[in-house]
Amino acid sequence: MYNQVRYLDAGDRGLVVELGNQISEEINRKIRNLTLAIDTKEIEGVEEVIPTYRSLLVNYDPLTIRRELLIEKLKKLEENIEEVELPQPKLVKIPTLYGGEEGADLEHVAQVNKLTEEEVIELHSKPKYLIYMLGFTPGFVYLGGLAKKIATPRLQEPRTKIPAGSVGIADNQTGVYPIESPGGWQLIGRTPVKLFAPYRERPILQGIESGNYIKFEPIDKQEYQRIVIAVDNGNYQVEIEEINV
Amino acid sequence: MGKLKTLEAGPMTTIQDLGRFGYMKYGMPIAGAVDRYAFRIANILVGNPEDEAAIEATFLGPTIQFKAEAVIAITGGEMKPELDGKEIPMWQAVKVSKDSRLSLNRVEKGLRSYIAIRGGIDLPEVMGSKSTYLRGKLGGFKGRKLQQGDELSFPEVKEGENFCLNRKIPEDLLEDYLDDREVRVIVGPQDDYFTEESLKTFFASEYQLTNQSDRMGCRLAGPTLEHTTGADIISDGIVLGAIQVPGDGQPIIMLADRQTTGGYAKLANVISVDLPKVAQAKPGDKLNFKQIGVVEAQQELKKQEERIAQLKEWLTGTANKKIKYFKIRVDGNSFEVEVEEI
Numbered sequence: 001m002y003n004q005v006r007y008l009d010a011g012d013r014g015l016v017v018e019l020g021n022q023i024s025e026e027i028n029r030k031i032r033n034l035t036l037a038i039d040t041k042e043i044e045g046v047e048e049v050i051p052t053y054r055s056l057l058v059n060y061d062p063l064t065i066r067r068e069l070l071i072e073k074l075k076k077l078e079e080n081i082e083e084v085e086l087p088q089p090k091l092v093k094i095p096t097l098y099g100g101e102e103g104a105d106l107e108h109v110a111q112v113n114k115l116t117e118e119e120v121i122e123l124h125s126k127p128k129y130l131i132y133m134l135g136f137t138p139g140f141v142y143l144g145g146l147a148k149k150i151a152t153p154r155l156q157e158p159r160t161k162i163p164a165g166s167v168g169i170a171d172n173q174t175g176v177y178p179i180e181s182p183g184g185w186q187l188i189g190r191t192p193v194k195l196f197a198p199y200r201e202r203p204i205l206q207g208i209e210s211g212n213y214i215k216f217e218p219i220d221k222q223e224y225q226r227i228v229i230a231v232d233n234g235n236y237q238v239e240i241e242e243i244n245v
Numbered sequence: 246m247g248k249l250k251t252l253e254a255g256p257m258t259t260i261q262d263l264g265r266f267g268y269m270k271y272g273m274p275i276a277g278a279v280d281r282y283a284f285r286i287a288n289i290l291v292g293n294p295e296d297e298a299a300i301e302a303t304f305l306g307p308t309i310q311f312k313a314e315a316v317i318a319i320t321g322g323e324m325k326p327e328l329d330g331k332e333i334p335m336w337q338a339v340k341v342s343k344d345s346r347l348s349l350n351r352v353e354k355g356l357r358s359y360i361a362i363r364g365g366i367d368l369p370e371v372m373g374s375k376s377t378y379l380r381g382k383l384g385g386f387k388g389r390k391l392q393q394g395d396e397l398s399f400p401e402v403k404e405g406e407n408f409c410l411n412r413k414i415p416e417d418l419l420e421d422y423l424d425d426r427e428v429r430v431i432v433g434p435q436d437d438y439f440t441e442e443s444l445k446t447f448f449a450s451e452y453q454l455t456n457q458s459d460r461m462g463c464r465l466a467g468p469t470l471e472h473t474t475g476a477d478i479i480s481d482g483i484v485l486g487a488i489q490v491p492g493d494g495q496p497i498i499m500l501a502d503r504q505t506t507g508g509y510a511k512l513a514n515v516i517s518v519d520l521p522k523v524a525q526a527k528p529g530d531k532l533n534f535k536q537i538g539v540v541e542a543q544q545e546l547k548k549q550e551e552r553i554a555q556l557k558e559w560l561t562g563t564a565n566k567k568i569k570y571f572k573i574r575v576d577g578n579s580f581e582v583e584v585e586e587i
Contacts, residue, residue, distance in 0.1 A: 008433050008434035009431055009433050009434065009514070009539050010433065010434050010482070010484045010487065010511070010514055011431055011484050011485075011486055011487070011514030011515070011516065011517070011539075011542075012431060012514075012516050012517050012539055012542035012543045012546060013484065013485075013517060014482070014484035014514070016434045016481065016482065018434075018481075021479065022479070023479060035270075047266070048266060048267065048269050048270070049270065050269045050270050050482035050505055050506065051270060052479075052480055052481040052482055052506055053479045053480060053481070054479055054481075055481045055482070056482070057481065057482025057483075057484065059269075059484065062543040062546060062547075063543075063546065063547055063550060067539060067540075067543065133480070133506065134270065134271050134272040134505075135272045135480060135504060135505050135506030135507075136272060136504055136505075136506065137272055137380070137381070137504070138268070138271060138272045138273040138274075138381060139271060139272060140272050142480070178272075179381060179382075181380075196271075198371050198372055198381065198383045198384075199371065203268070203271075203273075203372055204268070204271040208271075209270070209271070210270070
């Protein structure tokens with residue numbers, strides 16, 4: 001973490017507030033505090049804030065708020081950052097069918113790491129993964145906390161089409177493809193839950209935001225089918241609980 | 246509702262508005278018109294709210310059959326629009342009669358044209374916007390670019406509503422930017438990731454748009470820009486006009502459909518008022534970059550907004566001058582007459 005926060009111009013309508021230059025839970029928590037402080041303060045002229053690993057991008061209208069005044073206000077918030085009371089983080093449980101055709105690379109991931117498929121599932125579904133940020137595509141979560149034992153390099157040749165809901169591993173990262181897209185992740189399973197559904201009242205799945213946690217819950221094929229139907233009928237609710245970290 | 250039908254769609258014709266806001270923190274790109282200036286003027290000319298949905302045509306314009314009377318304005322890249330084979334002016338509100346055919350040709354200057362229709366285009370909003378986001382297959386018309394045979398609906402023109410028709414805007418109220426290739430930028434936020442030498446190179450060289458350019462970004466080719474320790478940063482937010490430089494040292498200017506975050510160092514950002522120049526540059530065009538300060542850039546933005554406000558005032562001012570429209574018939578021929586009280 002920097003001793004002094006850096007304020008960097010991203011053009012004439014953006015300001016990057018950079019707290020450090022590494023990925024750490026501590027910095028990310030501060031980012032979350034600052035984001036919340038800005039959201040609560042409702043500074044006139046601030047249009048949209050994008051929190052990321054170690055910085056936040058403040059999009060503003062320079063004709064409504066002068067840049068110097070904005071920096072002044074942000075500095076004040078940043079100095080009192082410890083006073084911000086964060087809501088208890090939430091843990092979102094993502095039901096996941098591991099292996100089979102839904103997780104075509106599970107066997108490979110097990111082989112590479114000299115484990116059984118069951119051990120890979122166990123290692124992947126145990127942790128509570130911190131959502132550091134969202135980006136890349138709508139609803140894509142950048143998670144921290146993958147067990148080193150199951151870290152696996154990307155595919156040599158990316159697939160051209162990966163179904164939405166696919167759960168994968170790429171090096172020391174794990175995540176879920178929210179929309180159908182090409183990609184080179186090792187696919188180990190799939191969730192029937194839609195992290196992103198543009199026509200849903202809440203397009204991004206409830207609880208999926210930076211600072212919250214995700215846990216993958218292994219399910220069987222039958223349960224998977226049941227959830228698929230419930231999701232289609234619009235009456236599936238993911239399990240969310242408040243946690244202490 | 247009036248209807249229009251695309252007889253020919255053109256290679257990349259989409260419905261856009263000013264973008265989808267409020268979801269960037271969830272990774273949702275903004276989308277929206279690439280040339281926001283031309284887009285806004287088109288809507289202003291036909292008396293729409295500036296963010297009403299309109300058509301964005303790229304390189305080669307569509308041919309459209311209007312099945313009801315409409316008031317339209319075409320702005321942006323010059324596509325020599327014709328109404329039933331007769332050339333019509335751009336940057337003006339023009340009346341389109343029922344059953345006439347509007348055709349836009351291959352662009353002669355610029356790249357993207359906008360067709361605004363009075364009353365807008367009747368489409369459902371997705372996440373608060375009618376913009377088409379192609380990679381997400383959502384918004385606009387069925388989440389895709391327009392195809393031959395697509396039908397769109399628009400509110401029908403009411404009698405006496407033909408506001409500011411055929412009025413030529415005073416030239417000093419409009420920007421002249423379609424051929425302007427000097428793009429002003431503010432350095433940062435990761436200019437310290439580049440060698441001093443490559444910053445000099447960047448400002449001293451020309452960069453040519455490649456064929457891989459699209460609504461997401463302008464890919465440029467030119468002298469290689471070198472990073473001091475590497476191109477990768479810890480992913481952070483990306484604003485419109487950010488110039489990111491991946492490992493190959495070739496810059497990319499991020500446009501409307503850009504992803505919200507990214508992991509390449511960003512050398513500089515195009516200033517807001519020069520973004521339309523980038524939006525109108527086509528593959529093969531060469532850009533050069535000039536550094537300016539953030540304060541100066543914001544002053545330029547203010548001046549431009551003042552000119553747009555003046556333009557609006559000028560238009561509503563003329564509308565207030567009690568102009569009446571009549572349809573008269575002389576010897577069986579129908580004429581449209583505009584009477585202005587002076």
